[in-house]
Amino acid sequence: MLYRENGQFKSSYAADQQIFPIVQDRWAILGIVAFAFAAVPLLANEYLLSAILVPFLILALAALGVNLLVGYCGQITLGAGAFMAVGAYAAYNFFIRVDGMPLLAALLLGGLTAAAVGIVFGVPSLRVRGLYLAVATLAAQFLADWAFLRIKWFTNDSPSGSVSVANLHVLGWKIDSPVDRYLLCLAVLVVFALLAKNMVRSAIGRQWMAIRDMDVAAEVIGIRPMFAKLSAFAVSSFIVGVAGALWGFIHLSSWEPAAFSVDRSFQLLFMVIIGGMGSIMGSFFGAAFIVVLPIFLNQFLPWLGGLVGLAVSTATVSHAEFMIFGVLIVFFLIVEPHGLARLWSIGKEKLRLWPFPH
Amino acid sequence: MRIRKLALATSMAVLGLSTVLTAPAALAQAKEQFFPVLSYRTGAYGPNGAPWANGYVDYLKYINAKGGINGVKISFEECEFGYATDRGVECYERLKSKHGGGTAVHPLSTGVTFALTEKVPVDKIPLVTAGYGRSESQNGAVFTWNFPLLGTYWMAADVLIQHIGKKEGGLDKLKGKKIALVYHDSPYGKEPIALLQERARMHGFEVMLLPVAHPGVEQKATWLQIRQNRPDYVLLWGWGVMNSTSIKEAQATGYPREKMYGVWWSGAEPDVKDVGDGAKGYNALAKQHGAEPNAKIVKDIQATLHAKGQGTGPKEEVGQVLYMRGMIAAMLTVEGVKKAQERYGKGKWMSGEQVRWGLENLNLDQKTLDGLGFAGVMRPVQTSCLDHMGSAWARIHTWNGSKWEFTSDWYQADEKVIRPMVMLASGRYAEEKKITPRTPEQCKQ
Numbered sequence: 001m002l003y004r005e006n007g008q009f010k011s012s013y014a015a016d017q018q019i020f021p022i023v024q025d026r027w028a029i030l031g032i033v034a035f036a037f038a039a040v041p042l043l044a045n046e047y048l049l050s051a052i053l054v055p056f057l058i059l060a061l062a063a064l065g066v067n068l069l070v071g072y073c074g075q076i077t078l079g080a081g082a083f084m085a086v087g088a089y090a091a092y093n094f095f096i097r098v099d100g101m102p103l104l105a106a107l108l109l110g111g112l113t114a115a116a117v118g119i120v121f122g123v124p125s126l127r128v129r130g131l132y133l134a135v136a137t138l139a140a141q142f143l144a145d146w147a148f149l150r151i152k153w154f155t156n157d158s159p160s161g162s163v164s165v166a167n168l169h170v171l172g173w174k175i176d177s178p179v180d181r182y183l184l185c186l187a188v189l190v191v192f193a194l195l196a197k198n199m200v201r202s203a204i205g206r207q208w209m210a211i212r213d214m215d216v217a218a219e220v221i222g223i224r225p226m227f228a229k230l231s232a233f234a235v236s237s238f239i240v241g242v243a244g245a246l247w248g249f250i251h252l253s254s255w256e257p258a259a260f261s262v263d264r265s266f267q268l269l270f271m272v273i274i275g276g277m278g279s280i281m282g283s284f285f286g287a288a289f290i291v292v293l294p295i296f297l298n299q300f301l302p303w304l305g306g307l308v309g310l311a312v313s314t315a316t317v318s319h320a321e322f323m324i325f326g327v328l329i330v331f332f333l334i335v336e337p338h339g340l341a342r343l344w345s346i347g348k349e350k351l352r353l354w355p356f357p358h
Numbered sequence: 359m360r361i362r363k364l365a366l367a368t369s370m371a372v373l374g375l376s377t378v379l380t381a382p383a384a385l386a387q388a389k390e391q392f393f394p395v396l397s398y399r400t401g402a403y404g405p406n407g408a409p410w411a412n413g414y415v416d417y418l419k420y421i422n423a424k425g426g427i428n429g430v431k432i433s434f435e436e437c438e439f440g441y442a443t444d445r446g447v448e449c450y451e452r453l454k455s456k457h458g459g460g461t462a463v464h465p466l467s468t469g470v471t472f473a474l475t476e477k478v479p480v481d482k483i484p485l486v487t488a489g490y491g492r493s494e495s496q497n498g499a500v501f502t503w504n505f506p507l508l509g510t511y512w513m514a515a516d517v518l519i520q521h522i523g524k525k526e527g528g529l530d531k532l533k534g535k536k537i538a539l540v541y542h543d544s545p546y547g548k549e550p551i552a553l554l555q556e557r558a559r560m561h562g563f564e565v566m567l568l569p570v571a572h573p574g575v576e577q578k579a580t581w582l583q584i585r586q587n588r589p590d591y592v593l594l595w596g597w598g599v600m601n602s603t604s605i606k607e608a609q610a611t612g613y614p615r616e617k618m619y620g621v622w623w624s625g626a627e628p629d630v631k632d633v634g635d636g637a638k639g640y641n642a643l644a645k646q647h648g649a650e651p652n653a654k655i656v657k658d659i660q661a662t663l664h665a666k667g668q669g670t671g672p673k674e675e676v677g678q679v680l681y682m683r684g685m686i687a688a689m690l691t692v693e694g695v696k697k698a699q700e701r702y703g704k705g706k707w708m709s710g711e712q713v714r715w716g717l718e719n720l721n722l723d724q725k726t727l728d729g730l731g732f733a734g735v736m737r738p739v740q741t742s743c744l745d746h747m748g749s750a751w752a753r754i755h756t757w758n759g760s761k762w763e764f765t766s767d768w769y770q771a772d773e774k775v776i777r778p779m780v781m782l783a784s785g786r787y788a789e790e791k792k793i794t795p796r797t798p799e800q801c802k803q
Binding site for chain 1: 397399400437440443444447448451452455468469472473476477480492543544548549551569572783790792
């Protein structure tokens with residue numbers, strides 16, 4: 001009833017082509033962003049901010065980057081963890097080796113380095129596709145694991161191979177409390193999400209999608225596969241690299257290569273698949289599902305057990321968490337193979353007709 | 359229809375989440391000393407993490423059964439993190455401010471220790487890493503909040519080299535020998551390298567570094583290298599399934615187990631039990647205690663908790679190596695609280711800052727330890743601002759096929775070797791982090 005577009009007439013191309021053509025959507029998104037910026041820092045406690053929201057925001061950013069490559073350009077990658085690692089370690093080296101390097105510049109340079117590495121590892125995509133490409137990108141993962149464990153220079157000769165950063169500032173703003181960390185991550189995420197959304201609506205995004213849907217046909221109509229694929233790798237790795245740098249700098253502040261292991265690559269790919277391939281919104285859903293759900297189950301199950309007077313041991317909870325999580329993944333993929341984002345848009349379609357469905 | 363149900367389920371879940379997340383901070387009763395317990399009973403390291411957690415929790419229960427810390431009851435909550443660094447940090451964040459704030463936190467993971475080192479000074483909770491953690495944190499002037507009580511990896515490696523030197527008939531006899539380090543490829547496994555290289559430079563032996571990737575079940579290539587190079591000794595720096603795999607591989611390669619020395623993380627029952635006779639002769643460092651089924655405190659816990667069915671974990675486990683380690687970790691923290699109470703008021707609740715002072719001024723002489731039931735288990739511990747470790751003594755125990763037996767005298771790690779390394783590394787850390795080390799005057803406060 002409320003969600004209906006009757007009477008919203010578009011009289012210009014600009015109005016017709018905007019990101020959220022429906023007024024209600026526009027206001028809802030604006031409201032959510034305003035809520036996230038203004039209300040969440042006031043309402044959320046420290047635990048919620050630093051243990052749930054910050055990881056969620058950073059991994060949503062990483063999933064967004066992976067989605068551009070996997071969902072929009074159709075190039076499966078298992079090297080996302082590696083690009084995160086490259087971003088984090090490059091940013092770290094820029095940050096400590098260059099005197100007076102601003103934090104934001106270090107993060108962006110980390111992203112650029114990741115983009116360069118991404119292009120190199122994107123070269124095989126010109127020859128191989130699908131699962132073979134996935135295996136080829138896995139090489140990036142192993143190389144990164146090896147390099148950051150073995151080459152001492154990258155970790156500034158730290159004896160244990162663990163690096164850490166401190167005294168973070170952005171334009172005189174000291175990134176210290178969980179609220180600061182949250183706001184910085186949120187700001188970066190909003191900017192990148194907006195850029196990504198516009199990019200996939202522009203010429204380059206359409207090229208990616210053409211390559212994804214049928215690369216031979218795309219080539220016939222004049223799209224250069226090399227440019228399209230490599231640019232997808234570059235943009236995706238850039239975003240993933242920035243996310244990696246944020247993960248190291250803002251979330252962990254002291255990390256080792258294990259933080260970006262192959263598990264992370266799989267996790268990101270699953271976020272994209274569960275959230276919805278080829279959907280910006282899907283990256284957020286996927287990240288929420290993978291990051292928040294296990295923690296939620298971990299706390300919800302003992303609480304549920306307490307309700308019926310059952311003391312659940314932490315080990316049982318942990319096992320149950322894995323099982324329920326697995327079942328939910330299967331459930332959602334059966335209900336909607338195109339991911340949670342598709343479920344969301346079906347919901348919106350139904351809402352338009354409600355309460356008088358056909 | 360389906361959509362509606364889904365929407366209903368989602369909103370229920372969100373509702374549940376919000377209740378769960380806002381539930382803490384509920385009713386505030388008489389102040390209890392709250393111990394956050396980060397544990398891992400599942401995953402690749404679960405078999406080793408569980409006995410540690412059982413020992414830790416049992417000791418807290420035991421203190422409660424005896425009336426608390428000078429009357430202050432202990433409360434605790436466990437959080438399972440499966441040895442994953444990010445989940446460990448999440449657990450810490452979840453528990454740190456409950457019930458007025460945590461007393462002290464034991465991460466039992468070097469990765470989590472590194473991550474929390476940056477966080478605890480802000481939250482004002484002591485980070486106790488009894489026998490592990492970062493070696494340079496021994497210098498309490500820089501690492502105000504870290505307490506690697508009873509030893510670090512540098513100290514462990516030092517004692518092992520001393521022992522090997524003694525077996526060879528003097529440290530000078532190590533010249534030209536080859537010592538391999540088979541290590542878990544993580545900050546934990548890499549910690550001893552710096553000390554081994556320093557010792558190698560002093561005595562002229564050669565160090566072979568053989569990393570093993572997490573979780574450590576794939577070691578064929580590593581042991582092939584050992585077969586080819588035939589090192590005189592193998593030091594094992596593993597954890598969880600990696601340990602038993604190493605010993606099995608040594609058996610398969612025909613490498614004598616008598617020449618293998620594990621750090622304390624590689625010297626407990628779960629590591630050798632499955633290998634049984636194949637592990638006979640395998641040695642490990644005992645950071646003070648080994649398996650102590652006959653200690654008075656073990657008997658007490660059996661009688662107070664396990665006999666009444668209030669114990670944590672299986673009864674047979676009480677007194678095993680890792681169980682003891684958890685128990686001693688808890689004991690040291692409780693003693694830290696007691697010490698703090700001496701200064702800030704007996705029978706009162708102690709804040710993290712006060713407990714920190716207590717841990718820094720810990721002074722457990724043999725009489726106190728005997729009184730606590732730890733006679734024969736450990737030696738006196740005395741900490742200070744410059745020495746957050748408190749004791750550098752250790753001994754070696756050997757698996758005889760059915761149980762761990764002590765096979766060496768006590769060794770003390772060489773201060774002359776370790777101290778300069780600690781000062782250098784902690785100085786570098788202070789410089790990087792722009793920390794001004796505390797002066798002796800500031801330490802007294």
